[in-house]
Amino acid sequence: MKKQRFSETQIASILKQYEGGREALELCREHGISKATLYNWRKKYAGMDSSHIRELKALQDENRRLKQMYAELMLDHQLAKHIISKKVIKPCQKRELAESVIKEQSISVGRACRVIHLQRSLWYYRSGKDDSAIIDKLSSLADRFPTRGFDKYYAIIRIEGNKWARSRVLRVYREMNLCRRRRHKKRLPSRIKEPLQKQLLPNQSYSMDFMSDSLVSGRKLRIFKVVDDCTRESLAVWCDYSITGQKVTEILEQITAERGKPLQVRVDNGPEFTGKAFSEWCSDRSIIIKYIQPGKPMQNAYIERLNRTYREDVLDAYLFESLEELRILSDEWQHGYNHLMPHQSLNNQTPAKAHQSACRGHFI
Template sequence: MVDEVVVQEEISVHRACKIVCMSRSMYYYAHKKDDTVVISKLMDLSIRYPTRGFETYYGKIRLEGLVWNRKRVLRVYRNINLKLRVKRKRRLPSRIKEKLIVPGAVNQTWSIDFMSDSLANGRRFRVLNVIDDYNRESLINEAFYSIPGVRVVQKLKELLMFRPKPKRIRTDNGPEFLSKVFTDFCLAYEIELQYIQPGKPAQNAYIERLNRTFREDVLDAYLFGSIVEVNATAYEWQVDYNSNHPHKSLNGLSPWLYAKETLVS
């Protein structure tokens, strides 16, 4: 009404408000809905309880003593599309940072990791590396096109046929090491699983160092035409590494020689 009077009579807003008996504060008032707190609360509940719905969220809100109107909370719930359920992402359990120490004897701690490369025809393959942390002995260096948890367990069982089992195994958080078949294997053999923190490869430094040497000496040094060629070269490298590769941390001795001398002493 004020706007019509201002246009028709060509007068100021002040006079038009007096004519229609309206205060200027009412004329200039603009209602603003601030739902920031409600949105924040609903988003927090949706993260903590992703499989629940509005009724559960509203019930929790009331139990916390927040007396927000149900219609308001439902309106915000619909506006931010929480009714469209987002696929829940599996979260890793928290990993504890543990100091990387040298074991006191062989077969106390093994470290496992993967590497990847490609053949001359472009086909990708992966390499399974296993090392004994005590004397840095390379136990497994074998390539496959695919290495699921089942294959990891199979190769470890083959290794345990002629070698005592370790007390613990250190790995990253790859799906192969989180798989049920791998965790069940460790549980059955009473092997402690030690996971490093995500994104912290330095916590698995022993095998990371072996990976670098293996890549420089094998993967980057040759052009392979087949997996058979990769594994043949990897086996020759493994024997040479364990018998002839000097380690500063082992007083300049190779893994096999260091293990032999410490056993004698």
């Protein structure tokens, strides 16, 4: 049966007839309604005339509309809280944010655009510009001239005959984040791989290296160490907050005053060893500097083995409150290592004993 919609006047008239004494079954048959509908009308609108019923229905509609409006505002508020921490300025950024909100919250495009304040036309707009040639050109220039800026790049582009507008090239330049200066690699001369050679006499070759650690307070420390490649003696373990190339030469000056100068030293490519102070000190004393290849610490294996022992016995075994505490422990460790610790490559002799044997010509 086709559903009918009764007006307020009709409902009031039916209820008035029912209250006047007419049978409910007769009224229901006459107007085509069920007895449940009649009793619901009586429960809601008993004692009301048509104007009162009209006002009640209007209030119910208004209440339903306000509830729907409140629900929509609450949803918009939740979306706003979700995106308020994200800084968006450009329309392309707003479009990306709208895409993520639609995907995560499963809302309509219209609602997302309204909350983010993005025009619907910008949502559907797709640029037809092709900047691939400019991107390739700027990438090649940045790789070739990493320390130059936009003005220099654009001048080169114009010299080569490209007619791209400056504003367009600048826009692509900024989108590629090339305005941030790139850190380029330090250029080192090519290092020749030279295998470790077993030294037959002491004071022929020294190996040197740095280690890092920190105090309990978090302050950084550096440790400079020197080893004799022949006898494996630890010649220096100097700890300080900062060790420059000048300080390295002072420590080596003390060692050479006691033992004599070596023929060569093996070092890595750190700034202390490639600097002017160390290079000139070695050159003035005719000491050959053997640089290992960058990233190849195994080419300086003698000092790396000493580093491991020192770290296990001292750095990993104690917590240091002060620099002086580390220096005392390092001196005690160096004395024990040289005079008490046998070395397998020295036929289980201590480094000090091996030095004495080599000086007498009996070192194997």
